[in-house]
Amino acid sequence: MTGASNENSIGPAMKRMAIGIAALVVLTTLLFFAAPDSFYPWAKAIHVIAVISWMAGMLYLPRLFVYHVEAEKGSGQSETFKVMERRLLRAIINPAMVVTWVFGLWLAWKGFGFQGGWLHAKILAVLLLSGLHGYLAGAVRKFAEDKNEKPARHWRMVNEIPTLLMIVIVILVIVKPF
Numbered sequence: 001m002t003g004a005s006n007e008n009s010i011g012p013a014m015k016r017m018a019i020g021i022a023a024l025v026v027l028t029t030l031l032f033f034a035a036p037d038s039f040y041p042w043a044k045a046i047h048v049i050a051v052i053s054w055m056a057g058m059l060y061l062p063r064l065f066v067y068h069v070e071a072e073k074g075s076g077q078s079e080t081f082k083v084m085e086r087r088l089l090r091a092i093i094n095p096a097m098v099v100t101w102v103f104g105l106w107l108a109w110k111g112f113g114f115q116g117g118w119l120h121a122k123i124l125a126v127l128l129l130s131g132l133h134g135y136l137a138g139a140v141r142k143f144a145e146d147k148n149e150k151p152a153r154h155w156r157m158v159n160e161i162p163t164l165l166m167i168v169i170v171i172l173v174i175v176k177p178f
């Protein structure tokens, strides 16, 4: 599979993502004006939907790297992993992170005026998760150029980090322990 055909196969995924984001903007605007009093729970619902999508991708991507490391460089299997990784990053993980941040920050401002130890700790944990997101995006580029040097064991360990952060973040926002 050539680089050009990789680009072509990413095209429809990008188109779907653009349609999805446009639909979200329209839905949010309608909800905001039609039901301003119940907009907070709607925003929270959209936030949680985005969180689930982001986490699903963040857990799946390092798992793909584990399999990719085991595929021979230049093989058809390796090229297929490149397409899967780029699609997952561009069509799901990136937009889901943006929607999570936009609605999370709005909830933090509207509901809590950015006050609360749990909220500050949560934002710190989400910054760490976003840093890991950046690291994984860099790894997608390295894999695309056949320049990954890290062994499967490394990606297995990286796979545990989003799980741990997710547990901390969910306890902070639901239990609000401090």
Ligand code: HEM
Pocket (backbone or CB within 6 Å): 044, 047, 048, 051, 055, 100, 101, 102, 103, 104, 105, 107, 108, 109, 111, 112, 122, 123, 126, 129, 165, 166, 169, 170, 173, 174
């Ligand atoms: C991007 C930064 C984020 C900010 C500023 C943020 C902020 C908030 C705020 C203020 C709420 C409303 C809490 C309430 O009404 O009691 C909320 C809800 C929630 N957030 Fe986030 N959040 C962020 C990212 C995340 C992430 C990454 C996760 C999970 C991994 C997450 C999981 C949740 C869950 C499960 C709820 C619903 C909690 C409930 O209804 O009690 N958030 N978030």
